[in-house]
Amino acid sequence: MKRFHLNLKVSDLEKSRTYYAKLFGEQPAVVKPDYIKWMLDDPYINFSIEPASDQTGIAHVGLQAENLEELETAYQRVQDAAGPRFEEGATTCCYASSEKNWTSDPDGLIWEVFHTDGQVTHYGKPPQLKQSEASVSCC
Incomplete structure (x- = not known):
C-alpha cells in the first residue's frame, strides 16, 4: 500500500513540531535542525515540515511506494x-536515500512519487528541474 506524503513549509519549525506532535498524538520519527517527519499509520501518511524561506504552506504532496514493484x-x-x-532517479534528499519521479497537476501542484531505501546523515539536495517541466522544492 502506498503512503500519502505531504510536505509543508512552516514559519517556525519548533512551534509547528509541538503543534503537530499534539495533533497526531505522537512524536516525529525524524528530527533534524532543518527537517521534521512523522511516519503515521493512522492516517497512513509521511508528513514532513521544514522552514520556509519565504512562503508558508504546501511545498508538495506525493505517494511513497513500499517496494520497487509498487514504485x-x-x-x-x-x-x-x-x-x-x-x-530524477536515485537521489539523496530529506535525510533519505530514494528513487524519485516528479510531476505537477493541471493547477501546478507538485507531486513526488518515490521509494525510500535508507536513511542518511545529511539533508541532500533538491532536484535540478528544467524550467519547462515541474518546478519543485524538494522535501
Whole structure:
C-alpha cells in the first residue's frame, strides 16, 4: 500500500513540531535542525515540515511506494496522467536515500512519487528541474 506524503513549509519549525506532535498524538520519527517527519499509520501518511524561506504552506504532496514493484506502477500512472514530469532517479534528499519521479497537476501542484531505501546523515539536495517541466522544492 502506498503512503500519502505531504510536505509543508512552516514559519517556525519548533512551534509547528509541538503543534503537530499534539495533533497526531505522537512524536516525529525524524528530527533534524532543518527537517521534521512523522511516519503515521493512522492516517497512513509521511508528513514532513521544514522552514520556509519565504512562503508558508504546501511545498508538495506525493505517494511513497513500499517496494520497487509498487514504485513502477506509480511511475506508470505518472506517465499516464500526461502532466509535465521530471525523472530524477536515485537521489539523496530529506535525510533519505530514494528513487524519485516528479510531476505537477493541471493547477501546478507538485507531486513526488518515490521509494525510500535508507536513511542518511545529511539533508541532500533538491532536484535540478528544467524550467519547462515541474518546478519543485524538494522535501
